[in-house]
Structures are given as C-alpha cells and as structure tokens.
Amino acid sequence: MQLQSYVCGGWRYGEGRGVALRDASTGETIAEANSAGIDFGAILAHAREVGGPALRALTFHERAALLKALVKRLGELKDEFYLLSYRTGATKSDSWIDIDGGIGTMAVFANKGSRELPNASVYLDGAVETLSKGGTFVGQHICVPREGAAVHINAFNFPVWGMLEKLAPTLLAGMPAIVKPATSTAYLTELVVRRIVESRILPEGALQLVCGSLGNLFEHLGCQDVVSFTGSANTAQSLRTHRAIVRNSVPFIAETDSLNSCVLAPDAGPGTQEFELFVKEVAREMTVKAGQKCTAIRKALVPAASVGDVVAALQATLAKVVVGDPRADGVRMGPLASLDQRNEVLARLGELRGEADLVFGDPERFEVTGADRERGAFVPPLLLLCREPGSARAVHDVEAFGPVATVVPYRDVGDAILLARRGEGSLAASVFSADDALASRLVLGLAPYHGRVLVVNRHCAKESTGHGSPLAHLVHGGPGRAGGGEELGGIRGMLHYMQRTAVQGSPDTLTTVGGRWIRGGTLRDPGRHPFRIPFNELSLGDTLLSAERVVTIDDIEQFAGLTGDTFYAHMDDAEAARNPLFGGRVAHGYFLISAAAGLFVDPPYGPVLGNYGLNELRFVKPVKPGDRIKVRLTCRDKSLRADKGWGEVGWDTEITNQDGETVASYTVLTMVSVHAVPDAAAGN
Ligand code: NDP
Secondary structure (H helix, E strand, C coil): CECCEEECCEEECCCCCCEEEECCCCCCEEEEECCCCCCHHHHHHHHHHHHHHHHHCCCHHHHHHHHHHHHHHHHHCHHHHHHHHHHHCCCHHHHHHHHHHHHHHHHHHHHHHHHHCCCCCCEEEEEEEECCCCCCCEEEEEEEECCCCEEEECCCCCCCHHHHHHHHHHHHHCCCEEEECCHHHHHHHHHHHHHHHHHCCCCCCCEEECCCCCCCHHHHCCCCCEEEEECCHHHHHHHHCCHHHHHCCCCEEEECCCCEEEEECCCCCCCCHHHHHHHHHHHHHHHHHHHCCCCCEEEEEEEHHHHHHHHHHHHHHHCCCCEECCCCCCCCECCCCCHHHHHHHHHHHHHHHCCCEEEECCCCCCCCECCCCCCCCCCCCEEEECCCCCCCCHHHHCCCCCCEEEEEEECCHHHHHHHHHCCCCEEEEEEECCCHHHHHHHHHHHHHHEEEEEEECCCCCCCCCCCCCCCCCCEEEECHHHCCEEEECCHHHHHCCEEEEEEEECHHHHHHHHCCCCCCCCCECCCCCHHHCCHHHCCCCEEEECCCEECCHHHHHHHHHHHCCCCHHHHCHHHHHHCCCCCCCCCCHHHHHHHHHHHHCCCCCCCEEEEEEEEEEEECCCCCCCCEEEEEEEEEEEEEECCCCEEEEEEEEEEECCCCCEEEEEEEEEEEECCCCCCCCCCC
16 A cells, blocks of 8 residues: 555655555554655645635634544544554554544644634734833734744654644644654554545645655745654754755754653652652653653663662563553553664664663563564663763763663762753653752753653642653743754644734724724724623724712721721721821722722623623722722723624723822623623523
8 A cells, every 4th residue: 555645635646666664563564655756846835825825714713613623523533543553563552642642632722722812813922012101102912824834744653643733733823734744654644634634624725744755845945834843853953954944044843852851859768659659650651652752751860879779669660561562462562663763772772781781671582472573673671770970971862762761870969950951951851759849959950951840749640641741731842952942832832833023003003903902092982881782793992981989988898898808908097007008098909890890880681791800900009088980991802702602802991080090900801792682592
C-alpha cells in the first residue's frame, strides 16, 4: 500500500517507489510513503487562497464549534486508531496518551475558544493604553489571523497527539494547516486525517497532509506563513536557517531534544512518600512509550547519600517490566518506533557508558514476549549511574531517545540546580519534596532553564498529571536546546498563529476596529432604557445616564445592619476619623454598587435575563454621608451565544459624585436575550 497525501482538495500518491514503513514489533512492511511529484507551491497556495479565507470568515466561537465536532467524530472512531497504533510499538496505555491525549487537547481548545474568546474574529490583547492627556488618542493591541499557511512538522513518537495539539490552536486562530508527520509512523496520522476529511467538518483547504518529504516547500514560504516543528535539534537548526525563513522572517516555533531532570529533594529520604513517588515516576517515564518522549526523564538527580537506595529501588521496579509486542498479554513496554531508532539509541547508550555504569538492563540479553527480538525494534529499560557528574559531558548532552535514564548524585541543592541546568535548556523538570521552602528554591533555580516545572508531594501526587505530560492549558516548550519555542498554554497557543498589531487612534475608531467600546468614545442615546433593547439591536456605546441619589448616614447604618458589615470606617466616628485614607465615616463600597444598580435597573420583565458578575471593580474615591452619586452605564462589548438565544453583554459602569469625580468603576456582565420579551421556554 502506498500512503497518500491529501493536497489541493484530493488524495495523491507520490511518483515512484517510496520509503517502506514497518510494524515496529514484527518488521512487516505496512506501507510506502513518497511525496515525489507533488507541487508544493500549489499546496501553499491552496491553503492561503481556499482554506484561509474560509476559516477567517468564521468567528472564534464558530471555529471552536468545528473543533468540538472534530472531537466528537474522532472520539467515535478511536477504536480504529487504537488498533493501528499497536503497529507503532505503542501499548494500549501509550496509545491512550497519543490518541485520547490528542483528542482531549483539542477538546480543551474547543472549550477555551467558546468560553474565553468572544464571538468575534479580532482578539484584543490587553487593556486600552492611554496615550494622551485629553483621552482623544488611545492605543490597543489587536491580534488577527496570519494570512498564510501553518506548516506543522511533527515527530514520529506521537502521530496523533503531535498533529492535534498543533492543529487545534491553529484552526482556532483562523489559519489553515499543512501537516507533515514523521515518515516512520505517518500511516496512523494518515488514517486520522482521512477520517477528518471524510467527516467534512472542516472547510476545504483548512487541513492538508503530506506523507513523505516536504520537497521544496520551504522555498515557497512567505511572510504570512508559520512553521511549527517538533523533532531533533539538528533538523531544527538546519530548517530555521533556511533562506526563505530568514529572508521573510517566518516565525519558526521549535520543540526539540531535551535532557530533562527529576530531582529527589534532600528532605525526601528513603522511607518517605516522596521517595516512593520519585522511584515510581522515574521508572514510569523510562518505560511509557519506551522512553520516546521529548519530556521523558533522562537525569534522575538524587542526594549522594541516597544513591544506593534509589538504584536498588529502581532495579526492583524495572525488573517487573515485561518487554514485547504490545498486542501480547502482559506486555508493559513495546519496541521503539523503528529499527533505525534502535540503532540510534544503542549508539547514544555507547556514548553514555563512556562516563556512566550500566546498573540495570543489558541490551544484548533480555526477554521479549510475543515477538522476535531481532526483527522488532526492542530495547530493554536501561539505567545508568554517573558517579562524577561534575566532570561528565555526555550525561548532560546526549539524549538517548528510548528507555534510558541516568542516576546522577548531587551534593546539595545548589549543586542539583547546576547539574539540571547543564542540559542548556530543557522542556520539563520535576521536584519531589514535602518541604515547600526547599521546593521553591529548586523551582526558582530551575525555572530560567526549563519550560515547565512540576513539584510532587504526598498531597498532590494522586491527582498529579506526572512529569512527562504536556497539558493543553500550560505552555509546552523550553529555552536553548529544547528549541526556544512555546506551544499550547491555552489561548497563548493560538496567538502564535496571529499577528499582533498595535493600533492607535481615537476611542471611536478603536471601538469600531476592535468591537469593544472604549472610554472617551461617543455615548449614544438609544432613545429608550438600554435594558429594554434585545441583544441584536444593542449598539456599542448605548448609554444610560441615571438620576442622582444622596448617600445618607442612615443608608450606611441600614446597610451595616442588613449585611452585618460593621467595619469601623463605616460605623465609628472617632476611629474612622483616625483613618488616614478616609478621615471620617464612609459608605461601604458594596453599598455603592448596590445603590448604583438601584439607579440603573429597569424593573419590568424584558431582554436582560441575568447578571453574572462584575469585572475590574475598583473603588476609586470614598463616598461620605451627604455626597450625591449617579451612574453612567454604557454597552461595552457583546458576544452572541448563538445556540442559546442570548448573548453576553458587558456594560462599562462608572459611579461619580457631585463634583464629577469617579468613585467606582467596573464592568457589569449580563446575559441579554435576542428577543424583546423572551419566551419563558426559550433557550437557556
Ligand atoms: P528529525 O528531526 O529527523 O525529524 C522530525 C521531523 O522533521 C520529521 O517529520 C521529519 O520527517 C522532518 N524532517 C527531517 N528533515 C527535514 C527536512 N529537511 N525538511 C523538512 N522536514 C524534515 O527527528 P526524528 O523524528 O528522526 O528523531 C530523531 C531524534 O530527534 C530522536 O532520536 C530524538 O532525539 C529527537 N526527537 C525529539 C522529539 C521531541 O519531541 N523533542 C521528538 C522526536 C524525536 P521525516 O520523518 O520524513 O524525516
């Protein structure tokens, strides 16, 4: 079978013979991959001219709905993916990380897209910046989708997660993707893409797939494209210096090799829960995906006094690992993804053995269950001990991308930090400690050199997601050798595929550009109370200016009596007079916002269904008995919940006193029906 690429709206074979892709356990040929003869300029043009415009025509919520539909469809089909995944050497639990992990990551982006983003297509980055005394000239950062293609180059170890974790933020941003999986496991990615294409959920051009090499695609890259790469540091280095990348300043996000450390803190001696948890985690990280994880633990840093106990405990744990064909009963660790990878890992092991002793596992002698040891890409778990890590080089520099880790003794916390930092930039580190002060010292020492730091103690261990799991909510990437890139991290992950632009102008201009009313902009009189206006008829800037109300001592005392808030600044003349901020009794801040609601609400049944909170609440100036307050309420932003029959409306709210000074400022968050008089049964 020849793997096909999905390009320019159709499935295409490459010309001629391709690279043979083999079952990792049996060596049997599964397919050939070849992209020769494909017009790479046309693929980029298809993404830019067909996929991009279709995605950009959608709002964030509509794109999030596409992701949600994909999550549902892929979830229905996952048994088929699991079956094929065995051929990559993955056990069922390895496949869970790849397949369910990938679908779950996409689900997080679907949820975040619909909850944290507006139903709009411009993303506002941060608050308005005041640039002038009179407030007529302001600035706002906006993010818009880049109008090129996102080229995703993925590693062989996660053929599903690797694709979906990049695809989700890209589509949410409104950018089309061209996915190039690593050739050795491309058959699984191809199956998933085939099912996505068949589902017709995505607009044409939003997703293309290249099985095989990328040919001369890089020659055609332009300033609106993005490349996101996962793989070896060497490949990253050669690709990021490609002349088209350099000439056009194409963003190049890289996630590469990493010598990740796991630190057993000095407090976590043998017999403590943290010691047990550490041993379990190191053994788990060595064997999950047969150690083929960019985040896997390579250096287990332990206090010199605990080395003997740690090695003995790891030897006992690793002895229980059954290696073999992942389809066979009882197998806990499968083969590497290919024979090439086995050769690569054994060569790297040779380098490590020059300065570390092998204390568990023998690559020449080990049992394999349900498969032929030579035909499959099998390697047993291999544990090394480096006795002189200060003068060692390979242990800090050589990544054996398999079930290989080295125990590294350290003298004190400062030494542990220095040894971890010798990786020159890593994706993840973990610390096992029940002493938060110690853990904090380690975290702050590790942070400049690591993209993510996990601290495990007995309180969080049960729910901890573990050392090796990148999470959709948190950034994944690392400095230096780890590639210097960032992926994921919630909405942050989407922004890599958008252009951030600083826009300057008048408040009205920026209100129109960004879809959020800005103070200093026109206050519109809608001719009726804004709470009587259904969602679709409300305009940004629609304003209510309330009547005035005097705040009395009686108000303050009644509010104190009703709520029980009898703080001295409201209730005690003498003590309040001593307060340097107030110099006398003042109204409760919460009374002011309650009184403001009394001034601005429109009581009868109508389109405003409810109030779900306040944002950015600030009490700016105290209000004293006898002061007069009034409120301005202005429609600030709108986001339709299309499937619910209502939309979210934020109201910019300002309470001022008799001198026109602001005493409180906030945004009132409401749900407003699309109907003037909502139907009691309608949509909530
Ligand atoms: P590579 O860097 O060789 O490959 C990674 C991806 O880049 C693959 O899709 C590969 O495609 C592609 N690629 C390679 N050369 C080019 C090129 N000239 N133009 C465009 N794309 C290219 O890494 P491997 O997957 O072979 O793994 C090698 C080592 O990398 C591992 O042993 C490990 O040390 C490290 N690694 C790190 C990972 C991480 O997540 N940080 C993940 C996987 C590996 P193709 O497969 O067709 O060559």
